[in-house]
Amino acid sequence: MTVTLFPIRLFIAAFMMLLAWPFAFIASVGRSETAVEPQCLWRKLVDVVLKTIMRVMWFAGGFHWISIKGRRALPAEASILTLGPHSSYFDAMPVTMTMASIVMKAESKDIPVWGTLIKYIRPVFVSRSDQDSRRKTVEEIKRRAHSGGAWPQIMIFPEGTCTNRSCLITFKPGAFIPAVPVQPVVIRYPNKLDTITWTWQGPGAFKILWLTLCQLHNEFEIEYLPIYSPSEEEKKNPALFAHNVRRLMAKALQVPVTDYSFEDCQLAMAEGQIRLPVDTCLLEFAKLVRSLGLKRANSEKLLQDYGKRAAKLQGQRLSLEDFAQFLDLPVSDELRHMFALFDENEDHSMDVREFVIAFSVVCRPAKTLDTIRLAFQMFEAEEDGAITENELMCILRTALGVGELKVGRLFRAVDEEDSGKITFVCCFPALTLVPLPCPVLAESFREFADQHPDFAEQYLYSDNAGFGSSSPSHAANGFCADFSPSEQKKLD
Template identity: 65%
Template sequence: QIAIMTLTLFPIRLLFAAFMMLLAWPFAFVASLGSDGKEPEQPLALWRKVVDLLLKAIMRTMWFAGGFHRVAVKGRQALPTEATILTLAPHSSYFDAIPVTMTMSSIVMKAESRDIPIWGTLIKYIRPVFVSRSDQDSRRKTVEEIKRRAQSNGKWPQVRSLTSVVNGVCAVPFFSGAFIPGVPVQPVVLRYPNKLDTITWTWQGPRALEILWLTLCQFHNQVEIEFLPVYHPSEEEKRNPALYASNVRRVMAEALGVSITDYTFEDCQLALAEGQLRLPSDTCLLEFARLVRGLGLKPEKLEKDLDKYAENTKLKKGEKIDLLEFAAYLEVPVSDTLEGMFSLFDESGSGKMDLREYVVALSVVCRPSKTLDTIQLAFKMYASPDDGCISEEDLSCILKTALGVAELPVTDLFSAIDEDRKGRISFADFTRFADMYPNFAEEYLYPDQTRFESCTQTPSAPTPNGLCTDFSPESTD
C-alpha cells in the first residue's frame, strides 16, 4: 500500500497541500499587517470575519485532501468569555494543528516559527504567544502575556495550551504556565482512532517527514475532538497553579482513558538510556530526577557545572553535611521536596549525607548514556590525593549511587579489576577493564536482576502514577 500510494496519491496530496497554503498566504498576510501586540478590535470588522471564514475553509480543504475526510467533534467549544484558555491533549502529533486551524485560536510556540516562509505568516494570523529561547526572561514574559490575554474579558482569541500524554498510555505532568492566571479553562482531548498509528511522533523512531509521508499514504485518517465542560478552579487552585494543572490533567486523563504518571519524558529517557551501567528496575534515580526538577533545577543546564561541583565537593574530603547545609549548597530553601531528596542519601537516618553521592547521581541524570564520564568524575572526588586510587568500599559507594540502589555486590568486580591485588584501583585500571569487558555490569553487578528492557515492549497494563516504559505504537511490526 505504501509503495502504491507513494507513487500515486502521496505526491498529489503533497502538492495540493502546498497549493492551499500558498492560497491562504495572501489573506493571512494582509490580515496580520500591523497587528503585532495590538489588542483585536471588538467587534471584528466584516472583512476580518470574511478572511477568518475563508482561511478556515482553505485549511479544512487541505486537511480533507490529506485524508482527514471527517473530523468528529463532541461537546461544545466555550465562548472566549466563558473560558479564555483551552488545554489540549495529547500533544503527540503535528496534526494537532487541525483543531487550531478549525478554531483559529492562539497557541504558545517558539518565536523562531514566525520566520518560516509562508507557514510563519499563517501562524502570525492567529496571534500566537511567542516564546524566545534566546531570551532568559522569556518564561516570565510568556506567563504575563497569557495572563493579560486571559483577563481581557474575551477580547483576545482563546489561547490553546498544548499538553502531553506519552504515546496514549500515560498523562505526564502539565506545564503550569497556562494555569497561573487562575481563570477557567476548557479541557479539549484529541483521539486518532486509526487502525495503524502513523500520526504519533516519537523521539526514538520516525521523524517528522517520515510521519507526514506515512500519514499521507493512508487513504483515510480519523480524528476526534472532544470539548469537555469548562473547569472552574477553586480558590486553592488559583493560589497553586501546579495543583490546578494536576487536577485538570486528571480530568483529561479520565476522558482519554489513560493513566497518570508524575515522571516526565526526561525521566523515562534516563530509565531507557543505553550505556555500560543501565539502570535496574528498582533504581531510585528516577525519583531523584523528579525531585531535582521539583526544586526548579534543570539537569540539562547543570551539566556544564558538574566539574565545578566535583571540585568543591572534593575539598570537603568526604565530610558529611546536614539538611540546612545541603539547602545552602543548592541555594534553595528547605522544603518537602528538598527533604525527600536528602532522605535518598541519608540511608542510615543519621541526619547527614555525603555530597559526593549527590554529584554522582546528578551526573547520571545529566548524561545517562556517558557511564565512563560519571565514573571519572566520581574518581576525582573519591580517589586519594597520594596515588589517585580508590578502595573497594569507595567503588561500592560510587556504583550504588550511580545505579540508585541500596545494596550492590562489587567484590567480584573489584577483584577482577585489581589484577595486582593492591587493594586499590585507579581510573585507568577501571577503563582498561571496561574496554576489555564492555558488558561487565551484566556479569558482575546484576546478573539476576531485572532491568528496563527495550522500549518496544508494551507493559501488560499501565500502572497509575508509575513509570511508563512504552514509547512505541502498539503495532511495532
C-alpha cells in the same frame, strides 16, 4: 496506496498550504505582534478563507469527518484552552479549525510558507537562545490571559511533548500560572490502525505522514469539556491547578495519569557515554527533585557548591536533619522519601556525595564525564587525588540508579599498572609551578574514556545483568526505592 492515493493527497495538501500563504501574508502585514488590534471585517473574511482551505487540506488527508463534542468557550469566558493528550503533529487540526494562538519556538517563524501561516495566528514565541525566554513566555501568556478576551484564545498542550496516549504525563505549569479559568479539551484518534502517534521511539515524521495518507479514512474527535475555574488555593498553587485539570481530562479520556514528565523522557533517553538501565530509580529521584524545587536555572552553580561542601565532609554520614540543613530546606515528606533512597544501611544516615552524583545526572543527563569528574573530586583522597575500586563502584552505581554493580573489569582496564587506585586526570608535577601530590602509578579515567568512548558497553554492561533488559529488578537497595508490585505497575 503508495503509488495511487498517497501522491495525490500529498500534492493536494502541499497545494493548499501554498494557497493559504498569500492570504496569511497579506493579513499579517502591518499587524503588531505585541498590541491588541480589533479584528476588522476583511481580516474576519481571511479567517474564514484560511479555515476553509485548511479543512480541505485535512479532508484530502483522509480526515473526512471531524467529530466535535461540547461547546467551545468564548475568549472572554476562558482565554486558555488546555489540550491533551499530545501525540502527533496532526494535533494541529484544532488550531486550524479555530485559528487560536499557540506557544511555539521562535525559529518556526523563519520556515518558508509554514512560518507565515504560524505568524498569522499571533503565537507566543519561545526563544531557545534567550536565557530569560521562559520568564518572558509566562509573562506574555499572563498578559494575554488577563486581556478580557481581546486577544485570541491560546491553545496549550501542557504535557510539553508527544506521548502514545496511554496516559497523561505531568502537566507543565505555564498554562496555569495566570490563575484564570481554562477550558480542558481532549482529542482522540479512534482508528483501528494507529498511524498517528509520533513519539520518542517509533516511526519518524515522514513515515507517519506516509502511513496516514495511505489510509482511506482517518478518524478524529475533539471534545470541549466544561470550563474549569480555579479555587483560591489553586490560584496560589499552579502545580495543584494543573494536577486537578489533568485528573479531569484523564477521567474524560478514561486513561490513567503518571507523575513522570517531559524532563524524565529527556533523562531516560539521554545519549551520554553511560546510558541508564531500564530499571533505574533516577526517575523516582527526579520527581522528588522537582517536587522540592531543587532544579533551577542556576543548577550548574548549585552543583559546584554542593560538590565542594560534600567533599569537605569526607564521607561523613548525615542524619535527616543534617541533610535538610545541607539543602537549606525544611523537613517534609518529600525530603524524607529522598533521604530514604540513600539510607542504604537503614541506620537513618546517608552519604550526601551520592545525592550530589544523582542530582548531577538529573541536571545534565547527557554530560556523563562531567558527573564522573565531580564525583572524583568528592571521593578522591587528599594525599594523592585518587579513588579505589569500591569508590568507583559507589560512583557508577549511584549515577546509574541501581542497587548492585560490578566494576572490577572496568577498574582493572583503567588501572593497567595494578596500583589499586585511579585518578580522573593525570597530573604532571614537573610541569606545574607548585608540586602536586600525584600517584605516579595511578591511571587516568579521563584518558581511558577518551581512548575507549564505548567503555561502558565493553567493560560494564556485559558484567551486569539487567542492562537493556525489559524486566525491571525489584530488589531493595541503597538507592532504588523498594517498589511494591502495585507501585511498580504504575511505573510501568
